[in-house]
Amino acid sequence: MDRRTLIKSGLAFGAVAALPARLSAQVATHSPRDRRLFEIARRGIEEHGALLWHKDVVGIADFGLHSANERLHFVDLANERVHSYLCSHGTGSDPQHDGWLKNFSNVEGSNATSRGAYFTRGWYTGRYGVSIRLDGLDATNSNALDRAIVMHQATYARAEHVERWGRLGRSNGCFAMDPKDFDEAKLHLAGGKLLLADSYGIAPDGGEIIPPFQQAEILQPDPPRDEQRTNPGIY
Numbered sequence: 001m002d003r004r005t006l007i008k009s010g011l012a013f014g015a016v017a018a019l020p021a022r023l024s025a026q027v028a029t030h031s032p033r034d035r036r037l038f039e040i041a042r043r044g045i046e047e048h049g050a051l052l053w054h055k056d057v058v059g060i061a062d063f064g065l066h067s068a069n070e071r072l073h074f075v076d077l078a079n080e081r082v083h084s085y086l087c088s089h090g091t092g093s094d095p096q097h098d099g100w101l102k103n104f105s106n107v108e109g110s111n112a113t114s115r116g117a118y119f120t121r122g123w124y125t126g127r128y129g130v131s132i133r134l135d136g137l138d139a140t141n142s143n144a145l146d147r148a149i150v151m152h153q154a155t156y157a158r159a160e161h162v163e164r165w166g167r168l169g170r171s172n173g174c175f176a177m178d179p180k181d182f183d184e185a186k187l188h189l190a191g192g193k194l195l196l197a198d199s200y201g202i203a204p205d206g207g208e209i210i211p212p213f214q215q216a217e218i219l220q221p222d223p224p225r226d227e228q229r230t231n232p233g234i235y
Contacts, residue, residue, distance in 0.1 A: 097167070118144060
């Protein structure tokens with residue numbers, strides 16, 4: 001083998017050897033938690049992809065975590081990144097207001113958070129300003145549009161609220177975010193993408209967190225009360 005052939009062979013081998021190394025380095029930067037989130041996002045795309053307009057970013061709301069934690073994850077499949085934010089749950093999901101979700105519900109009047117897959121729709125202006133409509137794709141959240149369950153910003157979902165009270169405030173079942181983060185939802189999650197909500201309980205180290213309360217499904221709303229509904233999703 002002459003010198004020129006040897007050099008070409010060496011360069012070719014180096015290029016092939018370097019490619020897996022770069023890919024391995026990229027994968028290695030993902031935490032155990034993020035690897036689990038990527039798996040959930042990809043399964044969601046496989047199940048609901050035919051209904052989606054865009055598949056580059058999937059939202060995952062992990063209501064197995066306390067509300068003081070960043071538990072709304074934007075899983076960027078196109079760029080292999082995860083960004084995490086604070087997110088509130090509903091008053092009907094946490095009557096004790098201690099930051100843990102105890103109940104999911106698809107029932108009008110429950111003021112509870114619903115579990116399941118959502119199709120994100122367009123923007124509109126509600127009580128809390130620009131909000132994102134959500135369309136439930138499962139039996140457990142099929143009433144999302146009728147219940148006006150949306151994504152919106154709220155001061156009670158700010159990090160400062162956690163610093164003061166040790167938990168976020170509660171919504172009427174909507175996905176309320178810190179106002180400084182909500183632009184990310186408008187830019188990256190609105191308009192035909194997938195939002196998944198459930199009690200995954202994924203710790204920052206990738207381990208499992210088991211809520212201290214058994215989470216149930218509310219099948220009947222509380223008796224009606226004479227009070228004005230303040231859900232920002234009314235439209």
